[in-house]
Amino acid sequence: MKNDIILIVEPLIPHLRRYARVLVRDQAGADDLVQDCLEHMISRWHQRRADGNARAWAFTILHNLAVNAMRQKSRRGEHTPIEDADESQFAQGPSQQEGLYRRDLLKGLEALSEEHRSVILLVSIEDLSYAETASVLGVPIGTVMSRLARAREKLLVWMEGATPVASVPPSGTVNLRRIK
Amino acid sequence: MMNGRPVAEEDLHAYVDDALPTARRNEIEQYLKLHPEISVKVEAYRRQRDDLRARLAPMAEEPIPPELNLARMIAARHRPSRMPLWRSAAAAIILLGTGGVGGWAFHGSMAPQLTGVAALAQEAAYTYSVYSPDHAHPVQIKATNRADLVNWISARLHSQVVVPDLSKAGFRFMGGSLVATPQGPAGMLMYDNDHGIRIVLLVREMYDNIDMNTSKMLPYVKGPVTGFSWAHNGMGYSLTGAASPDILHPLANDVRAQISPTI
Numbered sequence: 001m002k003n004d005i006i007l008i009v010e011p012l013i014p015h016l017r018r019y020a021r022v023l024v025r026d027q028a029g030a031d032d033l034v035q036d037c038l039e040h041m042i043s044r045w046h047q048r049r050a051d052g053n054a055r056a057w058a059f060t061i062l063h064n065l066a067v068n069a070m071r072q073k074s075r076r077g078e079h080t081p082i083e084d085a086d087e088s089q090f091a092q093g094p095s096q097q098e099g100l101y102r103r104d105l106l107k108g109l110e111a112l113s114e115e116h117r118s119v120i121l122l123v124s125i126e127d128l129s130y131a132e133t134a135s136v137l138g139v140p141i142g143t144v145m146s147r148l149a150r151a152r153e154k155l156l157v158w159m160e161g162a163t164p165v166a167s168v169p170p171s172g173t174v175n176l177r178r179i180k
Numbered sequence: 181m182m183n184g185r186p187v188a189e190e191d192l193h194a195y196v197d198d199a200l201p202t203a204r205r206n207e208i209e210q211y212l213k214l215h216p217e218i219s220v221k222v223e224a225y226r227r228q229r230d231d232l233r234a235r236l237a238p239m240a241e242e243p244i245p246p247e248l249n250l251a252r253m254i255a256a257r258h259r260p261s262r263m264p265l266w267r268s269a270a271a272a273i274i275l276l277g278t279g280g281v282g283g284w285a286f287h288g289s290m291a292p293q294l295t296g297v298a299a300l301a302q303e304a305a306y307t308y309s310v311y312s313p314d315h316a317h318p319v320q321i322k323a324t325n326r327a328d329l330v331n332w333i334s335a336r337l338h339s340q341v342v343v344p345d346l347s348k349a350g351f352r353f354m355g356g357s358l359v360a361t362p363q364g365p366a367g368m369l370m371y372d373n374d375h376g377i378r379i380v381l382l383v384r385e386m387y388d389n390i391d392m393n394t395s396k397m398l399p400y401v402k403g404p405v406t407g408f409s410w411a412h413n414g415m416g417y418s419l420t421g422a423a424s425p426d427i428l429h430p431l432a433n434d435v436r437a438q439i440s441p442t443i
Contacts, residue, residue: 010250014240017248021239035247042254105231123197124229125236130199145190152193152225159228 005045008054009038016062019121023066025110033069037062056132063118063136070114108158116151123148187211192218196225296391297416301400301409303361304382304418307368308405311357312378312421319355319370329356333367337385339415344381344438346371349431351379363387379421379428381435386416395440397432399425408432412440 016037020030040061041054048057109117122133123144134141184207194200195208212219246252294302311318321329326343334341336358343353351371359368359382366384386392392414400407400420406428407420417439419432 005254006250013244013248013250014242017242017244018236018239022236031245031248035253038248038250038253042250042257105228106235109232120232124232130194145193148193149189152196152228155228156224 005042009041009058012055012058013038015126016058019059019126020062020066022106022109022121022125023063023114023118024070029069030066033062033065036065040065053132056128056135059122059126059128059132059136060138067114103159103161105155105159108155111158112151112154115147116154119144119147120151120155192222193225196222196229296386297394297398297409297411297418298400299363300361300382300384300386300411300416300418301398301407301420303363303366303384304380304407304409304420305400305402305405307359307366307382308378308380308407308420308422311359311368311370312380318378319368320357322355323353325355326353333358333383336365337367337383337415339385341367341383342439343369344435346431346434349427349434350374351431354378377421377423379419379423379431382416382418382420384416386411386414391416395436397429397436399429401425410436412436 013034016034017031020033020037021027024030024033037058041058048054109120112120118137119133122128122136123130128136130141130144134144137144139147187208191200191204191208195205195212200208212222321332323329330341330343333356343356346353350373352373354370354372356367356369359366361384363384364387366382369381369383370378371380372378391411394411397408397410400409400418404422405420406423406425407418408425408429409416409418409420410432411417417435419428419435421428
């Protein structure tokens with residue numbers, strides 16, 4: 001059992017860490033979730049169906065743990081519901097040169113709701129099939145498709161929302177507002 | 181175009197994700213050539229996907245911290261007393277609450293389907309780990325009200341309960357409780373000795389027609405908790421505690437002899 005589980009599960013760990021970290025937006029908390037996820041997998045490995053899909057199983061456990069953790073956090077009031085939040089909370093300030101021209105894609109990902117973020121991560125980043133993604137999220141495939149479409153559109157709009165590219169002069173020649 | 185099926189938005193996203201069968205993929209490519217404004221959109225999705233992958237790729241290449249070393253985690257599991265029983269029980273409860281985790285490829289993995297004496301042994305271990313650490317109220321009815329306790333539990337178990345005497349081994353009867361198991365009510369009798377070591381005897385009816393008479397002792401060891409379980413005449417018994425098998429096994433034999441002198 002031991003070699004089997006290491007062979008199959010160990011290569012997943014970097015991906016599980018990445019998924020948890022981007023989903024919950026908290027690095028230390030994310031690694032705790034991955035640790036819990038691995039504990040669950042180790043303790044239930046012998047009950048696993050031989051033809052089961054270990055990768056989808058791992059993401060399912062991790063996703064449920066993450067959603068639970070986020071719910072607990074929001075119950076304690078530490079969490080801002082993203083959909084309601086002012087986008088400027090997540091936007092990068094224009095102090096960095098890059099920020100002047102282009103919004104940061106990862107900030108945009110953070111600004112999405114957890115539902116939209118998870119579907120983009122599973123499909124676009126972790127290369128799960130639509131069917132696997134549906135089983136991880138516990139929703140029908142149709143819901144995966146519609147969430148994916150909406151998530152991508154929102155992220156595009158968010159990125160475009162930042163680009164007064166043509167109207168912003170090169171950073172060297174920005175005219176500071178005169179302060180009297 | 182098109183003679184084939186109409187293009188759905190889903191097709192465009194599946195195209196972006198390279199998830200289309202070749203034939204459909206060719207159709208979509210044709211369609212995009214004829215509809216440049218939609219092609220621009222699809223290109224934007226594709227670029228978004230590529231950019232995200234590029235931005236997040238380094239994260240999956242970071243070295244894994246020691247607390248996520250899988251081999252060590254597995255080794256630690258086999259070391260006794262790593263995870264208290266109550267914690268695994270709590271984890272199981274949390275998982276049940278999350279739904280979907282078990283439903284999907286792992287029917288029954290949340291609650292291992294133990295039967296017979298093996299199920300009883302596990303229930304005794306849970307009972308022990310919940311009640312024995314309790315300093316305020318380890319038992320519902322104390323030994324001073326022994327008659328009440330015995331009548332109550334005997335009525336609930338439809339069988340006369342005997343409280344074994346373990347004083348020769350230095351264990352005093354503290355009292356007992358009625359506890360819940362997946363198989364119905366069980367009686368828990370608790371004992372302790374001068375060193376403050378507590379052990380419990382769990383008694384219940386055997387319901388599933390398995391192991392109705394298993395006079396052979398079934399040993400149970402998980403972390404620090406040891407148990408010996410058996411059944412006689414449709415009643416199951418499990419003596420469980422954080423004591424070594426060398427102490428617990430002869431005690432269990434003694435209990436069995438007191439309850440069922442005929443074995």
